Amino acid sequence: MQGNDIATLINRVAMGDRSAFAMLYTVTSPKLFAVCLKILRDRTEAEEALQEVYIKVWQRSKTFASAAGNPLTWLAAIARHHSIDTMRARRPVADDIDDQYDLADDRTPTPEQNMAIADEGRRIDRCMETLDQAHARAVRRAYVEGLSYNELAEELKVPLNTVRTWLRRSLLKLRECLEQ
Structure with missing residues (x-):
């Protein structure tokens, strides 16, 4: 729909x-x-x-x-x-008032981690450019935007197995590119 x-x-x-x-x-x-x-x-x-x-x-x-x-x-x-x-x-209420004001978040990436994440993003973008444009778009729509294989097949007007093949081959090519 x-x-x-x-x-x-x-x-x-x-x-x-x-x-x-x-x-x-x-x-x-x-x-x-x-x-x-x-x-x-x-x-x-x-x-x-x-x-x-x-x-x-x-x-x-x-x-x-x-x-x-x-x-x-x-x-x-x-x-x-x-x-x-x-x-x-569903989080438990903090027993200690100090816990309420603990602003340190261990999950916040450090500047070095941010640089590594940005570098990895650039590597992925470079590898995505090696894919056929239609295949790269299918990978983005499936794995970034969350479209199902059926939705992709309808959108691209290709058989479902073709979408599966494109995605599988594209992921293999991306993995190979990222390992270099």
Whole structure:
């Protein structure tokens, strides 16, 4: 289903159309469930979060502005924010007041780590340039933007097995390039 179709469904949901809501759920729930599961890392919790996400979609559908952007991005943002809120809510309350004011974050990369990350990004970009343009785009759409193989096959208008072959060969070529 295209972005315009999803936007139409959201607009119909804003008018209280329950059948449009059911269709929206059917079409978008796999993608939103994946967002929730990636953040929460617990299937049961992700399923509960997904239900709450769709309650928010029902309530906030009137605020959706179709001209502002991709409707799937809007939906994914709701799922992501709700999942992060859920994850924060399950953190234990600090017993010690000093823990509340501990601003040091060991996960913050050092300047050296930032340089290494940037260098690795440049290496990946150089290796991506060695791929055929269509194959590089398929790799980005699948592994950066999260499109499924089926979605890619529909978008590129090629058979599903062709997409799988392109991606497998492209990843092998990228690995080979990065090992040099």
